[in-house]
Amino acid sequence: MTRPSFPPSNAFHYEDGVLHCEDVPLTDLADEEGPTWVYSARVIDESFAAVDEAMDFAPHLVAYAIKANGNLAILARLAKAGAGADIVSEGELRRALRAGIPADRIVWSGVGKRDRELEVAAAAGLRAIHIECLEELDLLEEFGSTEAPVRVALRINPDVDAGSHPYFATGLHSTKFGLELEVARELLPRLVKSERVRLEGVACHVGSQLDSTLPLREATRLLAEFARECLDAGAPLRSIDPGGGWPMAYGGEQMPFPAHREFGAAIEAGIADAGMQGAGLEVVTEPGRALVGDAGILLVRVLAEKRQGGRRFVIVDGAMTELVRPALYGAHHAVMPVMQHEGEWSAADVVGPVCESGDFLAQGRPLPPVKRGDLLAIRGAGAYGREMSSTYNGRPAAREILVDGATTRTVRRRASIASLWAQEEM
Ligand SMILES: Cc1ncc(COP(=O)(O)O)c(C=O)c1O
Numbered sequence: 001m002t003r004p005s006f007p008p009s010n011a012f013h014y015e016d017g018v019l020h021c022e023d024v025p026l027t028d029l030a031d032e033e034g035p036t037w038v039y040s041a042r043v044i045d046e047s048f049a050a051v052d053e054a055m056d057f058a059p060h061l062v063a064y065a066i067k068a069n070g071n072l073a074i075l076a077r078l079a080k081a082g083a084g085a086d087i088v089s090e091g092e093l094r095r096a097l098r099a100g101i102p103a104d105r106i107v108w109s110g111v112g113k114r115d116r117e118l119e120v121a122a123a124a125g126l127r128a129i130h131i132e133c134l135e136e137l138d139l140l141e142e143f144g145s146t147e148a149p150v151r152v153a154l155r156i157n158p159d160v161d162a163g164s165h166p167y168f169a170t171g172l173h174s175t176k177f178g179l180e181l182e183v184a185r186e187l188l189p190r191l192v193k194s195e196r197v198r199l200e201g202v203a204c205h206v207g208s209q210l211d212s213t214l215p216l217r218e219a220t221r222l223l224a225e226f227a228r229e230c231l232d233a234g235a236p237l238r239s240i241d242p243g244g245g246w247p248m249a250y251g252g253e254q255m256p257f258p259a260h261r262e263f264g265a266a267i268e269a270g271i272a273d274a275g276m277q278g279a280g281l282e283v284v285t286e287p288g289r290a291l292v293g294d295a296g297i298l299l300v301r302v303l304a305e306k307r308q309g310g311r312r313f314v315i316v317d318g319a320m321t322e323l324v325r326p327a328l329y330g331a332h333h334a335v336m337p338v339m340q341h342e343g344e345w346s347a348a349d350v351v352g353p354v355c356e357s358g359d360f361l362a363q364g365r366p367l368p369p370v371k372r373g374d375l376l377a378i379r380g381a382g383a384y385g386r387e388m389s390s391t392y393n394g395r396p397a398a399r400e401i402l403v404d405g406a407t408t409r410t411v412r413r414r415a416s417i418a419s420l421w422a423q424e425e426m
């Protein structure tokens with residue numbers, strides 16, 4: 001089997017046969033206690049700059065979808081670069097504020113918000129709370145006041161097919177997200193009259209990991225047309241937010257993804273298609289994985305190799321409990337040996353110690369011969385990795401390390417075994 005080509009990276013590269021993150025050999029970052037997340041500060045900085053530049057066609061806010069990776073060190077870094085946040089819970093709100101992201105740069109998109117969450121969000125003075133159901137509008141009118149009206153956006157479900165994995169598609173009427181255009185339209189007169197709620201934006205999100213810009217352009221056009229209706233109805237509209245979906249290369253893609261500048265150009269074109277380019281609206285975008293996905297790897301250690309039923313299993317100390325994406329979506333993550341090998345590469349399933357046959361990090365992937373103790377890097381793991389992890393099978397959360405040039409910092413310690421039952425009573 002031939003050696004695969006790995007997605008290019010400005011951080012993860014071989015030097016003297018050892019895989020490095022920036023200037024640090026990954027062999028220096030592994031410990032014997034379990035897997036480790038490693039993030040490159042350089043890639044985070046460069047990714048933010050690339051998205052920011054792609055949005056230069058208009059006044060804009062890059063509201064990082066912190067569900068992708070909410071580590072405080074990453075948030076603080078992005079906050080300094082000028083990022084805002086797209087959040088989905090009170091936990092994420094507190095996290096974003098704690099990391100120094102001002103409320104005026106935070107938007108809350110989420111299909112269900114508890115009373116308390118709406119009250120807290122209203123009191124915090126967020127840039128926009130995205131209304132996704134009538135109940136939310138009722139409550140926000142209670143929590144707002146005439147002196148400090150709550151700033152809201154209507155999240156539309158544009159009924160546009162993102163063409164990505166069905167679990168990533170959020171812009172179709174058959175999904176739970178947003179409001180059908182007709183329903184949103186019916187709310188307009190009430191919103192315009194309201195003294196406690198101020199309609200400042202329109203929003204949508206067609207889906208994640210978009211491999212074509214066409215759905216985004218179409219959704220943005222519909223959104224911009226609706227923005228005009230809102231303005232015509234007398235709403236003090238300030239912004240238009242076509243959501244996230246900026247893709248990243250995981251390796252194994254069938255075709256190349258649109259580059260960031262094409263993605264930004266599609267938003268610009270969608271606004272122009274609606275004839276709204278001169279309307280002076282600020283454009284909000286909510287990238288998640290595109291800012292942090294490529295920046296991270298999951299560093300795992302080989303525990304064993306065995307052949308069974310005609311397959312080659314490489315058993316490692318990382319599992320679906322750390323990176324659930326392969327088990328959940330059949331997601332592809334490139335697997336790189338940390339030490340370069342001369343031996344013959346052959347197809348292997350990289351599996352974890354969890355008691356589920358679905359516990360795999362990669363299947364049928366070329367790997368060189370490995371032995372117990374060797375390290376592997378699971379690429380593209382900076383987004384929806386640590387955030388989606390669990391403690392299933394009594395596995396404490398792995399530690400996280402941020403690399404910046406030659407310096408390394410542990411930005412989350414490994415959770416202790418005792419933390420597994422810390423909230424329990426006997
Ligand atoms: C409303 C919203 N915005 C942004 C994102 C970020 O998506 P991505 O990481 O693919 O950019 C998501 C992802 O679920 C989302 O639901």
